[in-house]
Amino acid sequence: MTNTPKGFSRRGVLKTGLAGILATGVSPLIFSKTSWAQEFCNAPTGDxxxxxxxxxxxxxxxxxxxxxxxxxxxxxxxxxxxxxxxxxxxxxxxxxxxxxxxxxxxxxxxxxxxxxxxxxxxxxxxxxxxxxxxxxxxxxxxxxxxxxxxxxxxxxxxxxxxxxxxxxxxxxxxxxxxxxxxNAYQSGVALGPILGEAYGKDRVAYHLTADYTWGWTQEESMIKATEALGWKTLPPVRTPVNAGDFSQYLTPVLNSGADVLILNHYGFDGVNSLTQAVQFGMKDKQVNGKKLELVLPLVSDLMAKGAGEAMKGVYGTGNWDxxxxxxxxxxxxxxxxxxxxxxxxxxxxxxxxxxxxxxxxxxxxxxxxxxxxxxxxxxxxxxxxxxxxxxxxxxxxxxxxEVYAVRGKDNPANAFDLLEVVATASKESVTYDPAIFGGELGPDTPAMC
Amino acid sequence: MSLFAIPRRDLIVLALFSLVVLAMPIWLQPLGAAYPALMQKFVISAVFAIGFNILFGLTGYLSFGHAAFLGVGSYTAVWSFKLLTMDALPAMVFAVIVSGLFALIIGYLCLRRSGIYFSILTLAFAQMCYNLAYSVLTPITNGETSLQLTLSDPRVIDSALAPRGAGLPSAGLFGHAFSGLEGFYFCAVVLIIAFFVAQKIFSSPFGMMLRAIKSNQTRMNYTGFNTRPYALTAFVISGMYAGLAGALFAITDPLAGTERMQWTASGEVVLMTILGGVGTLVGPVIGAWLIEYFENIFSAFNEQILHRVFSWVPEGAQDFVVTIVSKFVGEGWQLTLGLLFMLVVIFMPGGVMEGVRRIVSLFNRPQRRDPGAMRVQPAE
The missing domain is CATH 3.40.50.2300 (Response regulator)
Incomplete structure (x- = not known):
């Protein structure tokens, strides 16, 4: 560039610029450093x-x-x-x-x-x-x-x-x-025996799974629990969170030969996939000479309310009711x-x-x-x-x-009476060895956020 | 030695800009935004917007897929942290290279079309990248769960140099981990350098060529110029800027989620640029700050705070005012942003920068120029 005006040498510019940067940059650092000087992150100081x-x-x-x-x-x-x-x-x-x-x-x-x-x-x-x-x-x-x-x-x-x-x-x-x-492991422990009792030992399960850590581990835990009963599992299908419309994932279920559909979905996703599955006629369908069943392993009152009629008779688990x-x-x-x-x-x-x-x-x-x-x-x-x-x-x-196995109530007494506790898994039965999931807690050293 | 020389006017702009950026912890204090996380976002989205403006502002090619490069940059940086070292520089270099390569491929294909077709193509590619990151490439991206550092990462270079600490390390520079405001100052210096490079591009013959593409590409072609390499270069440069911004996001917070690549993120940078002023240097930065401010500060308002703000209004009217205003803050912050955007686009199509120019010309009006003298017009 030749149009640099005289009086501004590159060196001069760099010097003053650097001085300016340092002056403006360092001074707030000095002020702020003191404000973080406390025993640990966000120690409450006032009342x-x-x-x-x-x-x-x-x-x-x-x-x-x-x-x-x-x-x-x-x-x-x-x-x-x-x-x-x-x-x-x-x-x-x-x-x-x-x-x-x-x-x-x-x-x-x-x-x-x-x-x-x-x-x-x-x-x-x-x-x-x-x-x-x-x-x-x-x-x-x-x-x-x-x-x-x-x-x-x-x-x-x-x-x-x-x-x-x-x-x-x-x-x-x-x-x-x-x-x-x-957690999902405990859901598997609580729900497995109930499913075996209700639907028998000879079933083929189809999983639709929310595509993130929760869906993955719940799918794993449910497969483990149901295969222990003797069920077979078809290759699971992953769905994005907040998909809204699940019909493209539900259509293949009907021709897959599965007689249980396990929906590893929560919130609006669970409500949508369940109601859409019911709209597809899955609750009244016969497969392999058995009635096709729907399972929602993690279910809440809020989801039961959202799903309404579709929730009736569907099994799941809950932390509390x-x-x-x-x-x-x-x-x-x-x-x-x-x-x-x-x-x-x-x-x-x-x-x-x-x-x-x-x-x-x-x-x-x-x-x-x-x-x-x-x-x-x-x-x-x-x-x-x-x-x-x-x-x-x-x-x-x-x-x-304790962990609770629940079921969508057939005849609710009022607008909030949507789930009934069908079994309680004791604290001992849902306790497991922490080593099976690995991981490290890390140190408890307080940080100066 | 003209590589670092810039015209005096640009120099003043650069100095003022640096001052404003570095003094953020002071002037943002009264606005309630002077905390590291938000200031870092201000600075990083400014890098993103400046880069986007090199493509959109200069060549007029409107890309709706820039978030893809941002995401690619973030993922690359986090992988650099996981595999090699927590140092910020290699992460940035890798992120810029990888996102540049992505931009080269996507740009080569998309720039065969212009106008709306180009926009749709970039959008399609970005959506493809997003879906890949979300499901197919989960081993690399960890999908919706987000890619994070773990204690068992190899970190080859770091573990060769020093024994492993007990906890998760944080990103730093030459062995010094960032804490407090240091991360912000690091990003701020990167922003100032990015701004300087953009200034150089704007004032270079290459920048002139890009402006010519914007004003009439057909005429350029008729005069014998092959415009595509120029447009592609601009596309790659702006993709690299996005990658750099992605890397900075990972440096300040080592987590990369897929939503960073979603089309909404691409749309946001378009809004930032238009709100601030397309084709100006400072405009996109202002736009980026406005949008980030709205997103972070306005969305945090709840009725409690509103009641405190309107405590001077008499009791009965207070509830009424709060009910009305609460629709525009909190979850409704996008409503306010939308209104602001409409007002700006309708009354100041040139964005905030046009408003600034109008105000300046208001004050300059009394100085009448000598009608006979020849005036040099800037190229814009």
């Missing part, structure tokens, strides 16, 4: 502690996210000593008496769009900008695994919401991540129902319980310092949360408790 709730408010699991949000708000209310206290009086640990460690509970909410990238972004915003001391939420295992890894990096405790993949506390487990919800008859479940249903005019779904229950468990762990540890809170949660035995005696296993941060 409040902020919890970050990330939920799928849009996307395939939006219905679940909406119920999750209700539960979190209720949990915060109860933690702050307002309302009827919900599960707090029934919880076996009696440390919760208004706030956490004397601090009022504040919260921020955000949307994860049912996408790992977006969920991680939102969680990061809460940690970096809003100063969240704990992150909870998610309704998809993909999101859970992404957020859990972020929280491990940032040194912030992550209390997973609804995540059912074996990987969350298996291959991808993290020291900072905790899961109260059950509002119609359980123990005192704690009744108290939670009453408290939730009084505030929102509808019973809580399983995602509401697990999210609410996770929030309380975190608060209680802080109280028992006597600090918000994450390594201590982790110690308080690991191998913690508790009761009175609606699933009977429960253990938070330290070696993989998975909760062990």
């Amino acid at each position: 409040a502690v902020t919890l970050g709730f990330v939920m799928p408010l849009t996307g395939a699991y939006a219905d679940e996210g909406a119920d999750q949000q209700r539960a979190f708000m209720l949990a915060v209310e109860h933690l702050n000593g307002e309302g009827d206290g919900g599960l707090i009086p029934h919880f076996s640990s009696k440390t919760l008496k208004g706030g956490i460690l004397g601090k009022k509970v504040a919260y921020v909410t955000g949307d994860d769009q049912t996408k790992p990238d977006a969920g991680r972004d939102t969680a990061r915003r809460m940690i970096e900008r809003d100063g969240a001391t704990m992150i909870s939420g998610c309704s998809s295992s993909g999101v859970a695994i992404a957020e859990q890894a972020l929280c491990q990096e940032m040194g912030v405790i992550y209390m997973a919401g609804l995540t059912h993949s074996n990987d969350t506390t298996g291959k991808d487990k993290k020291r900072y991540g905790f899961r109260h919800f059950f 509002w119609q359980l008859t123990d005192e704690a479940s009744k108290a939670f249903t009453k408290s939730f129902g009084a505030k929102y005019g509808q019973p809580p779904s399983q995602i509401a229950h697990t999210s609410y319980v996770q929030t309380l468990l975190y608060a209680d762990a802080c109280e028992r540890a006597g600090t918000f310092y994450p390594p201590e809170v982790i110690k308080a949660l690991e191998d913690f035995d508790f009761d009175g949360m609606g699933n009977g005696p429960t253990t938070y296993r330290g070696s993989d941060h998975q909760c062990f408790k």
